[in-house]
Amino acid sequence: MPPVRSDARWLAEFRSQYAAWWPEAHPLIAQHQYGPAFKTYPWPTFREAPWTPLGKPVAQSALAVVTTGGLYRPGVDLPFDGDALEGDWGFRALPREVDLTGLAIAHPHFAHEAAEADMNTIFPLKRLGELEAAGLIGRLAPTHYSTMGYVTRAADLAAETAPTIAARMKAEGVEVALVIPV
Amino acid sequence: MQREIEAWGISTISLSNNPAATERVNPPRWARVRFPRGSMLGEPGNRDKQLAVLRDTFAALETIREPGGHVELSYRWEAPPVMWRGKLLTEGSYS
Numbered sequence: 001m002p003p004v005r006s007d008a009r010w011l012a013e014f015r016s017q018y019a020a021w022w023p024e025a026h027p028l029i030a031q032h033q034y035g036p037a038f039k040t041y042p043w044p045t046f047r048e049a050p051w052t053p054l055g056k057p058v059a060q061s062a063l064a065v066v067t068t069g070g071l072y073r074p075g076v077d078l079p080f081d082g083d084a085l086e087g088d089w090g091f092r093a094l095p096r097e098v099d100l101t102g103l104a105i106a107h108p109h110f111a112h113e114a115a116e117a118d119m120n121t122i123f124p125l126k127r128l129g130e131l132e133a134a135g136l137i138g139r140l141a142p143t144h145y146s147t148m149g150y151v152t153r154a155a156d157l158a159a160e161t162a163p164t165i166a167a168r169m170k171a172e173g174v175e176v177a178l179v180i181p182v
Numbered sequence: 183m184q185r186e187i188e189a190w191g192i193s194t195i196s197l198s199n200n201p202a203a204t205e206r207v208n209p210p211r212w213a214r215v216r217f218p219r220g221s222m223l224g225e226p227g228n229r230d231k232q233l234a235v236l237r238d239t240f241a242a243l244e245t246i247r248e249p250g251g252h253v254e255l256s257y258r259w260e261a262p263p264v265m266w267r268g269k270l271l272t273e274g275s276y277s
Contacts (some may be wrong), residue, residue, distance in 0.1 A: 178195060
């Protein structure tokens, strides 16, 4: 089945506006002056939303979760490049059996205390497993995902990372996805 | 991210503590939470609240019928504010 692709018409205009924004934003971001830098950022804005009707109740559906918390498995995955001024638009695939207490955070743009105390606050895999056991979720997919939420290059995230994750979900029979921007 | 996954034929919902940013992106479905940035499901260790947020979010996934629709979850942040870049993030604050 060919995938349904979302509206890509915005990408070219965004990239053009981004190229104009970056030379002025770059020195501000290098000095961590995010407020002034992002005042002129060409935020992608959409009037319409894509739509896939829910085919069956969540209690009968296969579910995957995506967090933008910058999570990775030390010693297995490379950390995200948290210092990159334009962010890191890659992703890490995390198996459902992953030990949440063994995950690390490579995302310097939010306070880590809550997540370090309990990773379920940004990646609730343990809680989702409990809901699966209780019959409230059909099944958890074998693979879940983390990105690193600080990415200025929105077009690359949308055109490269998101379709790669979506295709992997489809290959695992995922029917519903929970997205947790951190 | 969410828009692209939905476009591939997967029904999606997200959590948001930053409604202005979320409305700009216009994802298919979202649930607003009033927790400070960095803790999208409430206080660490609060298993009951985390489960309640997830249950309500999945209920919204089943009940939202219009693209871009959202629900407001009423759970509050019941812990001290979070310090971030010299500011205190209280419930519902993003930056």
